[in-house]
Amino acid sequence: MKPLPPGAVIGILGGGQLGRMLAGAAARLGFDVNIFCPGESPPAARVCARHFDADYDDKAALKAFAEACDVITYEFENIPVASVAHLVSLGAEVRPGAKSLDVSQDRLAEKQFLNAIGIETGRFEPVASIAELENALKALGGEGLLKTRREGYDGKGQARVKTGDDLAAAFAAIGEVPAILEALVPFEREISVVIARGADGKTTAFDPSMNDHSGGILKRSTAPCGLSEDVIANARKLAEKLAAETGHIGVLALELFVLKDGTLLANEMAPRVHNSGHWTPEACATGQFEQHIRAVAGWPLGPVTRHFNVEMENLLGEEALAPPESYPVGTILTLYGKREAKAGRKMGHVVRRTGPAGQT
CATH class of the missing domain: 3.30.470.20 (ATP-grasp fold, B domain)
Structure with a gap:
């Protein structure tokens, strides 16, 4: 793809504060911005040229969005990978690509990927049941952070647990969904x-x-x-x-x-x-x-x-x-x-x- 000239259109998947600040930066460089995000009036939509108010799996809306943009990016990591793949199948240029998105959406897959490319993490164990949580605690020394594998952020979807706690209650508190137990890291x-x-x-x-x-x-x-x-x-x-x-x-x-x-x-x-x-x-x-x-x-x-x-x-x-x-x-x-x-x-x-x- 050749460098975009001023006046080109950059599409952003997501309409939160990051999209809003990206739109401001794009405008300063002479670009127009289209936002794709469900919701009547999200923060980014109020500072953009055009707002596509549709669900992320709406293929007809994604097609219209792709046709209206010269390049597409995203402002948060919970955009469905399938939506990005669909945009690419339509010929849209999406930057970053689906790989970054896919790796970052699942905490277990992310840590496994980081370790595989030589980036060390703290110890961790997958958890899909109370029994697995009990075994994970034993493996990690009796204490750790229980986190949902997907969609938790800003302290949501996580709980600190240790041996002797009501593990059923802790697992219920995160929605009894696939999770990961992370060892406590003695960081400075x-x-x-x-x-x-x-x-x-x-x-x-x-x-x-x-x-x-x-x-x-x-x-x-x-x-x-x-x-x-x-x-x-x-x-x-x-x-x-x-x-x-x-x-x-x-x-x-x-x-x-x-x-x-x-x-x-x-x-x-x-x-x-x-x-x-x-x-x-x-x-x-x-x-x-x-x-x-x-x-x-x-x-x-x-x-x-x-x-x-x-x-x-x-x-x-x-x-x-x-x-x-x-x-x-x-x-x-x-x-x-x-x-x-x-x-x-x-x-x-x-x-x-x-x-x-x-x-x-």
Whole structure:
């Protein structure tokens, strides 16, 4: 595919905040954006040229969407793989492709894939019944995190369990669906590497951020992450390997646990722009949203030089209802246009520049 000219149309599967911010970046580069997402008025649909309001398995709507777009991407990993395959069968260019999507949708398959390409994870066991949960706990030392294999996010679909707990209740709490038990990893910190891979195979990686969670939800990301250059270089190599092995085009994120001795263990991947990279537009020469649009449009990737030290904080639920004047001078506020502030729901984020890059 030749690089898209300004005025071309980029389609986005999904209509949440990531799609909204991608649409803004695309518009700044001169592209029009079509959104495909069920729902009357999702956040991304209100800033795009055209909204296709249809279910992801609606083949007639997918055909119309494909005909209206020059290239198609996605903003979250639970788009049905079959829908992407159908778009490709119609001749649509979909970037990233189905492989990244397929690998990331099943926690068990994802960890098996990571291990197969030489990226270590913590220990894990598949769980499909209470009996298997009991055996998994024994294998992992009597304690672990029980997670659904599919669709859990932001702390949903998971429970911490140990030997002696009411395992039937824990399994029922996650819906009695196929699951995975992950060993508890004695990590010192968690980081994520947000990387972009272009259609030509070239990659650029943002500086890793250190991530802090609350209740299973990312609350804060800080750059720089405070690790040695050797550890950072190793983290980037792992992300580069993942991008290459999946044939990924666009931005992806690899979350990593950092052990006391600097060992890196992968937690999970996301085949898309990522919450832990929301600071990049305010701190780097090219932010993650522009970088993703550049990649899927076939443009050269932009430089990712970080000019500022930053802290990004998610605004959850009613935190986003604070009046803009309540934020300190220099705070950069982004709200997602969601119309209902549910508890724990990501409603926006703020970025604070804490000094020039290189300053400690």
